[in-house]
Every structure is written in C-alpha cells, then in structure tokens.
Amino acid sequence: MSWRAVIAGIGATEFSKSSGRSELQLACEAVVAALADAGLTPADVDGLVTFVKDSNPEIEVARSTGMGELSFFSRIGYGGGAGCGTIQQAMLAVEHGVAAVVVCYRAFNERSGVRFGLGHADQPMSATAERAAYSWLTPYGLNTPAQEVALFARRYMHEYGATSEDFGRVAVVDRRHAATNPKAWFYGRPITLEEHQASRWIAEPLHLLDCCQETDGGQAIVVVAEDRVADLPHIPVRILGAAQGSGADQHLMTSYYRSEITGIPEMGLVGRQLYAQSGLRPDDIDAAIIYDHFTPLVLPQLEELGFCGRGEAAGFIADGNLELDGRLPMNTHGGQLGEAYLHGMNGIAEAVRLVRGTSVNQPASVERVLVTAGTAVPTSGLILGA
Amino acid sequence: MNNMTPATSETSAALDAALVGFVGRTLLPRTRAQDPVNLPMIRHWVEAMGDTNPIHTDEGAALATGRSGLVAPATMAQAWTMRGYAAHRRRIAGDLPADSEEQRLTTLLASVGYTAIVATDSEFEFVRELVVGDHLSVEEVIESISAEKVTALGTGRFLRTVRTYTNQDGEVVARQRWTTLRFRPKVREPELAPRPRPALNEDNAWWFDAAREHRLLVQRCADCGTLRHPPGPCCPHCQSFTWDTVEASGRGTVYSYTVAHHPRHPAFDYPLLIGVIALEEGTRLIANILVDAAGAEPDAVGDYVHVDAPVALEWLDLDDELTLPAFRVVTEEKH
Ligand SMILES: [Zn+2]
Numbered sequence: 001m002s003w004r005a006v007i008a009g010i011g012a013t014e015f016s017k018s019s020g021r022s023e024l025q026l027a028c029e030a031v032v033a034a035l036a037d038a039g040l041t042p043a044d045v046d047g048l049v050t051f052v053k054d055s056n057p058e059i060e061v062a063r064s065t066g067m068g069e070l071s072f073f074s075r076i077g078y079g080g081g082a083g084c085g086t087i088q089q090a091m092l093a094v095e096h097g098v099a100a101v102v103v104c105y106r107a108f109n110e111r112s113g114v115r116f117g118l119g120h121a122d123q124p125m126s127a128t129a130e131r132a133a134y135s136w137l138t139p140y141g142l143n144t145p146a147q148e149v150a151l152f153a154r155r156y157m158h159e160y161g162a163t164s165e166d167f168g169r170v171a172v173v174d175r176r177h178a179a180t181n182p183k184a185w186f187y188g189r190p191i192t193l194e195e196h197q198a199s200r201w202i203a204e205p206l207h208l209l210d211c212c213q214e215t216d217g218g219q220a221i222v223v224v225a226e227d228r229v230a231d232l233p234h235i236p237v238r239i240l241g242a243a244q245g246s247g248a249d250q251h252l253m254t255s256y257y258r259s260e261i262t263g264i265p266e267m268g269l270v271g272r273q274l275y276a277q278s279g280l281r282p283d284d285i286d287a288a289i290i291y292d293h294f295t296p297l298v299l300p301q302l303e304e305l306g307f308c309g310r311g312e313a314a315g316f317i318a319d320g321n322l323e324l325d326g327r328l329p330m331n332t333h334g335g336q337l338g339e340a341y342l343h344g345m346n347g348i349a350e351a352v353r354l355v356r357g358t359s360v361n362q363p364a365s366v367e368r369v370l371v372t373a374g375t376a377v378p379t380s381g382l383i384l385g386a
Numbered sequence: 387m388n389n390m391t392p393a394t395s396e397t398s399a400a401l402d403a404a405l406v407g408f409v410g411r412t413l414l415p416r417t418r419a420q421d422p423v424n425l426p427m428i429r430h431w432v433e434a435m436g437d438t439n440p441i442h443t444d445e446g447a448a449l450a451t452g453r454s455g456l457v458a459p460a461t462m463a464q465a466w467t468m469r470g471y472a473a474h475r476r477r478i479a480g481d482l483p484a485d486s487e488e489q490r491l492t493t494l495l496a497s498v499g500y501t502a503i504v505a506t507d508s509e510f511e512f513v514r515e516l517v518v519g520d521h522l523s524v525e526e527v528i529e530s531i532s533a534e535k536v537t538a539l540g541t542g543r544f545l546r547t548v549r550t551y552t553n554q555d556g557e558v559v560a561r562q563r564w565t566t567l568r569f570r571p572k573v574r575e576p577e578l579a580p581r582p583r584p585a586l587n588e589d590n591a592w593w594f595d596a597a598r599e600h601r602l603l604v605q606r607c608a609d610c611g612t613l614r615h616p617p618g619p620c621c622p623h624c625q626s627f628t629w630d631t632v633e634a635s636g637r638g639t640v641y642s643y644t645v646a647h648h649p650r651h652p653a654f655d656y657p658l659l660i661g662v663i664a665l666e667e668g669t670r671l672i673a674n675i676l677v678d679a680a681g682a683e684p685d686a687v688g689d690y691v692h693v694d695a696p697v698a699l700e701w702l703d704l705d706d707e708l709t710l711p712a713f714r715v716v717t718e719e720k721h
Contacts, residue, residue, distance in 0.1 A: 118649050127587035134596075134615045135584030139710055140674050141646060141654040143582075148646035158642070158693040199658075204645035204688050249622075256642070257615070257670050336609055350600045 006229060006236035009038025010349040015185055015340030017215035018112040026063050027056040027107035030218030038222040039233045040101060047088040047099030051106055053079055059351040072099035080293060080374025081255035082342030084382040088242035090223035100225050106345045107218030112139035115214050119143035137254060146211050146294060149376060153296035156262045157205060164205050166314035168196035171209045171337055173322045178334025181360045185213055186338045210295040212336035219345035222347040231254035237355045240385045241274035246378035253376045260306050261347035268304040270381040278383045282306035287354050287363055289347035289371040297375040324363050332361040335355040344373050351384045401498055405531045411487050413547055414526035419467045423458050423522040433463055458498050458516040463551045463560040467524040487660025497572035500542050507565035508689040514559045521554040542569025578612055580653035581704055589619050598709045600701045603631040604669050615669040638665040643675055663697060676700060676714040691715050
C-alpha cells in the first residue's frame, strides 16, 4: 500500500559552520526553497511541523514567509529522533484531510550558536522529570552525546567482538560519498581508515572521526495530498512507510538498564512498522539513509532493520555492502559525518533525490529508500519510493 | 592523574655524566658558626623540644653526672651552624658566589627543571658532647647523587651529602648524612569547579540524601519486591506507588565504560572514567570508575578497566552538598 500523501519538494540553505544570520532566517530560506521546488508558494501552505528542539515557532515562520491560515501545526520531541516523525505527522494530517500542504522544517546555528556536542551539564536546573533524568548523568561527568553513545559502543564491542575499525568503516563510507557531493562540508575530503584510527579520542572507544559534524543550516520538506501531484514539477515521492518508535524502558540517550544494550529496540519497532505498512522486506530496499550522529550506532541499526543478522553488521559493512555499487548504498550524500548535521532532515532530502534519480552519487537502480532518524532516543523512520 | 613529564633518556644521560663529576666535591667549605655554643640558645631549644634533661640547663645536675659543665643537646649540632630564615632565603636566591660548587650544582639542576628542594632524611653520628663555649664549624661534601626518580612530589634526584661538624680545636664533634630531593615540581592541578548538581525532586532527592550518609540505596516496590533504578514514582511491573529501599552491598561489575577526553568540563579531571555498573543486586547505575594506575600515563587509564571487571563501592565526598558513589576496579591477579 502507499499513503495518499507524497513528498513534493525539498529545500535547504547552504551547510556551514557560521551562517552569519538568524536561525529564523535559515528556517524561512529553507521553507521558501522547498516550496519553490514543489512549485508552490507560502500562500498554499496550511500546515507546519518541526522539532520540539527547534527555536523557530510555527507562527514566526508562517508570518515571516507570508503563509496565511494554518489548520495544522505539530512538533515532535526527542532531538534527532524527530526527523522522520515530522514527515509522518505531515502525512497523517494530509491523509485525514486536516491539511493539504504541510512543510516540515528544521533550522539552527548548531555550530556557531548552541553546540549540542559541548554537553548538557550546565543547562538550567529544574525539578521536572525531564531535567531530573540528568541527575543520574551529569554529576558524574556523563555530559555529551558522544560519551553516552560510547557506553553502548563499548558493550557492543564486548559482546560481538567489533572493533574501532569496524566503526571507522562507516566514517570512511560517509566521507567517500561526501567527497563527491559539492554541497557537503567535506566535499573533496575523503578519509582513510588509518586517518580514522589516528584521530584523537573524544570518548573511548569513539575517535573524533566517529562523531558527526556540527552545522549551521536549514532544511525543509513539503508534503502534499496526492491529488495535487499533477501540478508538481518533480515526480512525486511516495511515502511507503512512516513510523515512530519508543522502546520498552526507554531513556534519553541512556537506555543502559535494559537486559541487553547492544540492540536498538525502538529502531526495531520502527522497522517492523515500516515493513508492515509497505509490504516490503529488507531485500526490497535499494538504498538507505542511516542516521549517523556517531558511527557505532549505525551497526545495530542495520541489524534491527534486518539488513544483516545480530552482531553481523561489522562484516556486512566490511564486505562493501554500503558502497555505491554495493547491496545497500548508504548515506549517498555523505551523511551527517560528511554532508551536514541537520538533525537528519538533510538525509530525508537525499532519500527524495535518490527516488527522483537526482542524487550526485546516484546508484544504478534505486526505487525504494529507507531512512532512519536519531538513535538512542525515541526515533522514527521512513520508506520512500517512486 | 599525574602530570609528570620524565626527562628524555638523552638529557637524563647527559645529566648523569655531569652529576657524577660532583661526587666527592665540597659543596660547602669549612664555615664557622656565627656564635659559640651558649646557654640562651640551649634554653630556647629545650623549651621548644620539651627536653627536660637537667644536664642541659642545671650546672649542678650536669656536674653530678661527671661532666665538666652544661652540655648542649646533641641534636643541636646542626642548629649552631644554621643561618636564620631570611639569610638562608637570600643565599638560595642568588647570593652564592658564582664560582661556588653549590652555585654550579644548583644551576645545573635548574637547567633540567629541578628547581625545588626538600629535605628527606638526616642521619646523625655523634662523636663528642658539646659544652658551652665550644665554637663549631661545618663542612659539607657530596657523597652521592641518585638516578632520576619519580616521587609523589615530582621527578628528581636524591642528593646525599656528609656534613662534618668540628670544634675550635679541629676535633670532629658530629657527622650528618643529609639527604635532599632536588626535583621538578609537579604542575599544580587547578582547583576543580563544583560538579554539576542533580536536579532534585520528590522522586529522587532521597537517593542523594542517603548518598551523603554513604548508603547506596536501590528503590524496591513494596508490593511486588521488584528493584528499580533510576528511581521513579510507580512500579512498572505492578503499578504500585508504594516503595521502600534496600541498601546495596557495593559489589558489582563493569557493564560498560568510557574514557572521556573531550570536551572538558571544569568540574572533572580528564581523562575521566565513567561506567555503567551492574550491582550484584541486579540493577545498574552510572558512576565514575576508579583505578589504581599510579605512575601510568594519564592517557592509559583505560587499560586498567574492562567490561565485566569486578568493582567495589567507594564514596566521593565532593562538597558539603554532594556525595556520589564511585566504583574501584578490584585488582585481580597480575597476569
Ligand atoms: Zn511492583
């Protein structure tokens, strides 16, 4: 089956380390560009979706860009886990007729402004449950996403015999793809596994080159009802599956209390829904955009999504399956390590390009692309197709 | 963590050769004390030391022991030839004659960063008693200079001299083996900022209260007995809102760990070991891991911990408000 909602347009700012303009401007630029890509104008929009973490209120974006009335607005929580969830929100709104043109957006000066990578230890105190959860982390210096992921990575290495080089191969693939993408920050700058191994420690077992960049920029994606497809300049990209997932005993970045922590059960839940909605199996997926804020969590995603068995991802990657000519070309834009860290929204845009056949690194034959959102948090996923 | 930077082997070898030449040389030529042995200084000394032996201050008592008069406490031998604090500071600050052995040695040691000095040992051999009116002199000769040693204070070398104390007739009164450490002072660790505070509320404050009493508590459902951590208001197994606690034994294993290097928060020393600890009661918690890695390169602390390593609870009393559990890796058989 496929839903009545389709993705009609994508638009982004440049990806930089210092945009020199406000986050609201980045959001507006991305939204206007995505609407233009869809052959629409802000006046056509009646719905907006963004992240809880986004600093640009819907009404600011709507008023600034000249949108009129909004009949639908919604936000998804849990940081980068929201990405594909915004598309699901838009799709549900369109499916149920509460909106016809919904723009999903995410824009920030994450490098020149507040950097997530510097940690959350000095955030304001409050007695809310959300803030109290940090009481078990920050007094011990467990403060940054890299450190939090490192604890999963170390256990994964212990149980499956994976090595730092196995994580490094993810970075090498991403950077190889970014090297031929002019929009990527690391355009023209591939890395070798030796360079990965030689890069300094951030939080053992994570090297610097296991960690995604920090980026200033904005990305927007336009979801419309299928009956508007005739007017669109590009082929419509169908949403074959759209799912969210929060696992049992879910914590924010720190689900260390489950019987096992080598898997990502919330991603397994997303995968089961995606395959059930689409009627597809892992073998039917031609390319993937796998969320890569940190390389180690790419491996269990491949396992949870059924591309390989438990503990087999290291071999799956080493065998070249993620290369452009491999079984499952991954992160053809360069991922968040290579192109930009836009909380995964730039990956959704790349999946759209892959289905359209317009990626700068277009593999031979791509009909269906699976996209994931942030891991170690409640997450989401998509299967997009022609 | 220590910040010691041992000298490279080449500089160490060159220094060894230069230092060997000093052995046997006279560090301090025979120098006469400022004052003869006298009763006022003896009185100061015995009062300060609480020495009640009457032979030092009561002439009659001294004579009764067969002595010819008052004798000074033997351990005062050094005191008669010492200068006051200000004069001593002036001397080490550069008043030494440039051609003196002591100045040459001091310059050589300073060239490799051994700018600090601390006395580490003094061994006396007393030959003759000192009587009031004796006038001492002292001469100091270098007996040995050790290879470079790593100490708690810093990296340096032990310098041993022999001080020979003689009286006005040239008779040896006492010999003193005097050992000092000439060392490169450790870079003083900057004071750490206070650790981030826990955000306390009705669901977790009790746990931190117990920690201040050095009790590691685990929340337990009062109805079904299931343990849970981190704590919460409701039992996920039976939905009971009634709970009590059990006190953990403090024994457990490392379930996972990381060595944090970057970025650095001013409240912590880096590299920083953080672990997920599996308590023998069955719950896990996040805490810092402590390892016995004295003398190791700071970057190698990760070599002292591994997944499944047994650990034992210790408490970190960080400040008036905050006490946290930490877990020390229990040293296993060396292999
Ligand atoms: Zn219960």
